[in-house]
Amino acid sequence: MRENVHNGSDYTEGLNQEDELAQALGLLDPAQQDPSYWVRFRSWVVSNAGAELARRRLVRELTVADVMSSWARAVVSTAALVAALAGLLLVRGAGPPALQLVGVEELLVSEVEGETIPTLLAPETNGTVAFAAEIF
Amino acid sequence: MSLNRSDIPTDGDLVQRAKRGDEFAFGQLVERYQTASYAVALSVTGRHEDAEDAAQESFLVALQRLDECRSPERFAGWLMTIVRNRSRNLVRRESLRHTDQVPPGAQSLVPLPDRVAETLELREMLREGLAALPEVQRQIVLLHDLEGWKHREIADRLGLPSGTVRSHLHFARKALRASLSGMPAGPDLQRQVL
Numbered sequence: 001m002r003e004n005v006h007n008g009s010d011y012t013e014g015l016n017q018e019d020e021l022a023q024a025l026g027l028l029d030p031a032q033q034d035p036s037y038w039v040r041f042r043s044w045v046v047s048n049a050g051a052e053l054a055r056r057r058l059v060r061e062l063t064v065a066d067v068m069s070s071w072a073r074a075v076v077s078t079a080a081l082v083a084a085l086a087g088l089l090l091v092r093g094a095g096p097p098a099l100q101l102v103g104v105e106e107l108l109v110s111e112v113e114g115e116t117i118p119t120l121l122a123p124e125t126n127g128t129v130a131f132a133a134e135i136f
Numbered sequence: 137m138s139l140n141r142s143d144i145p146t147d148g149d150l151v152q153r154a155k156r157g158d159e160f161a162f163g164q165l166v167e168r169y170q171t172a173s174y175a176v177a178l179s180v181t182g183r184h185e186d187a188e189d190a191a192q193e194s195f196l197v198a199l200q201r202l203d204e205c206r207s208p209e210r211f212a213g214w215l216m217t218i219v220r221n222r223s224r225n226l227v228r229r230e231s232l233r234h235t236d237q238v239p240p241g242a243q244s245l246v247p248l249p250d251r252v253a254e255t256l257e258l259r260e261m262l263r264e265g266l267a268a269l270p271e272v273q274r275q276i277v278l279l280h281d282l283e284g285w286k287h288r289e290i291a292d293r294l295g296l297p298s299g300t301v302r303s304h305l306h307f308a309r310k311a312l313r314a315s316l317s318g319m320p321a322g323p324d325l326q327r328q329v330l
Contacts, residue, residue, distance in 0.1 A: 018309060021281065021309055021312060021313060021316075022280075022281035024258060024262060024316070025262060025277070025278065025281040025282055025312075026281070026282065027255060027258060027259045027262060028178065028259065028262060028263075028278070028282060029171070029282055030174070030184065030188070038167075038170055038171065041166075041170050041174075041188070041191075041192065042163060042166045042167050042170060044192060045166045045170075045192050045195045045196065046159060046162060046163045046166060048192075048196055049159075049162060049195070049196055049199050050159075052196070052199050052200055053154075053157045053158075053159050053162060053199070054157065055157070056154075056155060056156060056157030057156065057157030058157075059157075060156045060157060
């Protein structure tokens, strides 16, 4: 609602005052003194935004296939690395077989794998051992 | 060939295209809101140079943060918030810097032609009149009278009720008229304003 609007002429005067005030405020528009001001303003902003716009175009150009292929490259190289490490560990782990520890009780109730007494009693074996085996 | 209303891209369309790096779309957004951004920046900083810097930087910041603009159709309001914040930061920095400023009357020793001097004087008084207003009233009166936004557009983009915008505009104009009517100028200049 406008203030002090009592009749038609006041209303028109109020409108004119507002138009004139708006016109006066137009003096603050830089284009009043420099008509090409806004063109230069826009050019400055757009040219300074060039790098960010280029980055956004680049991101957009990365298609799904690009993303998949870059993912696959990463996976393949990681898998190759893991395989190489595993191979290295296997090679390092292939030493002399570990000693089999057998407890005395186990020795008494179960058969020990390995050479049997008949083998020990073979002619080429030491006689002392064969004798001990006979006593046992 | 005239463009139908449906042929004019909406802010939402332009924002989506600018997000993909479309320079033309971004340029259109700048063109659409450069005056409004300047008006808001001027309402905060009160100085042309600062307003220009703040408005230009705000567009660059807006582009960098475009993915954070959740409602592209409401780009204008979002941009105005950035402009306001950038302008306030700039004012804060400037006030901390305490640079020696040239007094307004000492800018030129060369006598100016009457008409130019009158315009400069009027501009200075407008600045003073605006400076005396609350920030929100400065924004509203500049967006309305400098940029030509309607009440509803201002309300929508500044996030204010339409009635509040009308009220602020009314009081801002009244205060500006009062401030300008007291200016020590000849009747021609007063008639030019009032």
